[in-house]
Amino acid sequence: MKFAVLVFPGSNCDIDCYKAVEDTIGQKVDYVWHTATDLSGYDAILVPGGFSYGDYLRCGAIARFAPVMNAVREAAEAGKYVLGICNGFQILTEAGLLPGALRRNRNLKFICRQAPLEVVNNRTPFTNQYASGEVIRIPIAHGEGNYYCDEETLERLKANNQIVFRYANGDNPNGSVYDIAGICNEQGNVVGMMPHPERAVDQLLGSEDGKRMFTSILSAWRERHGAAVNG
Template structure:
């Protein structure tokens, strides 16, 4: 199994993601720089959190036009699984790999705290280790996580099961429409989410609710390879 993590100037959760892949999957991820034009052979590509290019223009807007994103887009359209967390979610949206937009938090402040997430669609490698409707813990840390989509797009992603996670129990930290915290693309192989599952995978984090997201995708990838 090959996992690639794309790094941008301003990435600051890439080390957390590297540690999560090592600890959960027991594999050493490939590190790919934003100016590269090719991806190594990859079963899973991850865009980690941070503040790529200082969040200038819009969060993720410059990174979405980095040379490596052509290769990420081709891989996604070929069926490779792609995970974008926080800034990675913003980049996927800006690159057109996921629908909608991520706007400034409704309170116009940076939020860094733990929220609760409801697993909405668990018929997917990323979420299959959760039970449908299960509420889990997960930390967030973002300024521009307010998910928005126009009425037609919202109806489509809701109706076609593209909502992966919602903020639950009144913990929506940013004003996201329909409490959306994470979405799939229409093919189901691309997941973008604002919360940070990589920061809740072991006892040192005071919990492991995020671990199952990585276990699900990586175990299925191993099964596919077999």
């Protein structure tokens, strides 16, 4: 399996994503610059966190026009796996690959800490190794993670089982509607989330609960391609 980690001017979690793939599941991974126009050689695309283009205008508002985003859209339409983390989530919403928008945190402050997440949908390629309803600990680090959508969109997300993660135990750090921490598209192959699973792949980091996101992707890819799962 081959992963692409996109790199925009201002990305700062690209190395974390690269190392999570390399060290956690040992698969091929490349950095792909924002000027690239072809992602056909990759099975999964990671859109990392950071401050793409300095977060000018709005978070992700400029990055969504980068040449590579046309290739991301084509990959998503082809059923490939696309994961947007933090700023990557913001970029995916700005690009229309996921519904809703990310606004300033309710307290208007940057928040950086561990957060408890409930796994709402464990039937995506990104969550198949979690239990439904399981509470995991994944760090957050954002100033604009307040997920918003209108009531009609929220009802559609609920009906289609597109809510993947919610902040658990009444611990909503940013004011997100319905405590939403991550969602997917209707097909389930595109996921955006504010918490950082790539920062939770080893107990030395305070949690290894993010590790199973990467093993889930590999498991889904192997199942799709009829490959034997080793270990």
